[in-house]
Amino acid sequence: MTIKINGFCETQFKKLEKTFQQNFTSGLEVGASISLTINGKYVIDVWAGHKDAAKTKPWEKNTIVPVFSSTKVMSNLCIHMLVDRGLVDLDQPVAKYWSEFAQNGKEELPIKYLLSHTSGVPGWDSLITQQDTYNWNKVTGLLAAQKPWWKPGTACGYHKFTQGYMVGELVRRVTGKPIRAFFTEEVAEPSRADFHLGLPIEYEAQEADIIPIFASDVQSVLPPPGTISARVLTNPVLDPALSYVKSREWLEAEIPSGNGHGNARSMARIGSIIACGGTLDGKKYLSSTTLEATVKEQFYGLDLVLLRPVRWGLGWALPSEEAPFTPNWKTRKACVGLGAGGSLVLMDLEKKLCFAYAMNSMSLKSFPNDIRTEKMCRVLYECLDEPLIKDK
Secondary structure (H helix, E strand, O other): OOOOOEEEEOHHHHHHHHHHHHHHHOOOOOEEEEEEEEOOEEEEEEEEEEOOOOOOOEOOOOOEEEOHHHHHHHHHHHHHHHHHOOOOOOOOEHHHOOHHHOOOOOOOOEHHHHHOOOOOOOOOOOOOOOHHHHOHHHHHHHHHHOOOOOOOOOOEOOOOOHHHHHHHHHHHHHHOOOHHHHHHHHHHHHHOOOOEEOOOHHHHHHEOOOEOOOHHHHHHOOOOOOOHHHHHHOOOOOOOOOHHHHOHHHHHOOOOOOOEEEOHHHHHHHHHHHHOOOEEOOEEOOOHHHHHHHOOOOEEEEEOOOOEEEEEOOOOEOOOOOOOOOOOOOOOOEEEEEOOOOOEEEEEOOOOEEEEEEEOEOOOOOOOOOHHHHHHHHHHHHHOOOOOOOOO
16 A cells, blocks of 8 residues: 655655655654755655544644654754853863762763763663653753763763753753753754654644554663663663653653654754754854864773664764765764654754654664665665665
8 A cells, every 4th residue: 555645846856755655655654744955945744544543633844843863963963052152161171060060970071071971971870760850850850860880981872861861951051041941942942843852732632642662572672771772771670561652741841852842844854953053044153163173083982871873973973884874974064863652853064954753653773774774874875876886
């Protein structure tokens, strides 16, 4: 059965649209959207499928969905805007702006280590609950007080939850505003992007149902107890059925690492700010000099949480031999944000393009092992006559 693709696609990228359609015919999707911008202008904006597992509610133009850790792109953009304004220096200690952070060996820990996942604070020493993640003062207070798990800057471990809280607290300390308010006022509203940190009740009807991974599949890939990976990925313990994503408590919470809601269109819109060197539709959000510094390699090696090699910039992942989402990964000025289940926002500063993907059918695998995004990224560059081949 051929599924109807809605929206528009320029002729040059019809092969990418076809690949998106094949994901549905192969049974890999229930509902999803992709968007591609070049020089800040949409060349693809398509969507298809359904908002629910029963396939009774069509995925519409304004349908949005939780994109989990792809949210980090939006949150980290905020701190880079403050850097550009001279209000934050990434080489300075976190404690310069957040005095309580100067405890237990973190007195000189620079902000850049938060953004490169090398701070040694990837999780909490204390056991916390799902409910605790809604309590900003509690979770940030615990992070400020604890000791790093390794000497800062010497190792890497994905800051699944903690990056957003620590970056968000810095934004709050410097601006006096919660990061959600700063993002809404300084990024989402001026760019006219339908993306939200937390979901106001008036947008709830637009939201698609998340279709989770089977609990047994999740359990099969959990790391051994007591490892750094387990200490991050299982604290807090989350319901594998993701029942909490429909609760107003979660929807109203400020969780800058993972509680973003949008679609491919809004993700590509905001990602275009980065891809286009900080200026979109004539409005300057930050300078190209500030942005180019964010795509310089900070760490490349084994991530102690993800248990695979990762190449990190400042706030986002960079293309690597293991995950070459752009051609010429060694020299390409590009970055990517990935979310649990498969969402992706790819920003290529050289091509001034942003490709985004949002879906409701979650995959256990992530790029490059999620066949959906791997194929679409490869075909995207084929459409540009630039095959995605690993550097030797």
